[in-house]
């Protein structure tokens with residue numbers, strides 16, 4: 001369980017995150033949505049501990065210490081093969097190759113296993129980075145727009161891989177996305193952020209069909225399933 005208490009974060013005197021109380025339960029998939037600049041990435045970075053809040057705290061109770069996997073919005077690749085990029089984080093080297101190959105298969109990129117990771121396209125790099133994160137078997141995985149550059153014919157692969165990890169390992173996911181349809185397909189709960197505050201949260205389909213706040217309604221105005 002992750003609990004954010006009275007978190008405030010400002011940049012250059014402007015408040016970008018202001019959260020009284022936000023709870024994430026173990027084993028659930030959360031989608032964080034909101035317009036550009038609403039604080040989604042900042043929220044995830046604060047949970048990961050990359051950014052420090054000006055005040056407030058992030059509490060965590062889990063089996064292990066707070067050690068979350070994090071996929072940044074623009075994932076980096078190391079300058080060696082795709083397969084090696086995925087294998088590098090796996091602690092048990094005996095089954096690293098098998099695990100990495102399986103992970104590549106899950107994201108539909110087995111054909112690129114020997115390719116130089118630095119030469120991948122944006123969407124390919126995102127898929128490889130997701131595989132690299134998911135082989136780590138962390139209790140909590142934070143994904144910042146994992147499918148932003150992934151084409152529509154491959155998004156289901158990434159989403160199915162996330163669902164599989166959630167189902168089999170009870171991995172908790174906190175995923176930022178601009179796509180309400182993706183939140184419906186993936187998440188147990190959607191959290192709508194606006195100007196750094198949580199405006200609404202709930203079961204995605206229910207929330208998007210009957211939003212209460214005018215800010216949520218305008219965010220969804222041009223959305224088509």
Ligand SMILES: Nc1ncnc2c1ncn2[C@@H]1O[C@H](COP(=O)(O)OP(=O)(O)OP(=O)(O)O)[C@@H](O)[C@H]1O
Nearest residue numbers: 011012016034035036037038039040041042043176
């Ligand atoms: N390091 C920084 N220095 C100054 N301002 C920042 C910094 N990081 C974020 N901000 C500002 O904080 C606000 C929230 O940014 P954040 O990246 O969290 O938004 P977001 O909801 O993830 O946006 P997007 O949908 O565009 O990815 C923005 O207005 C951004 O300009």
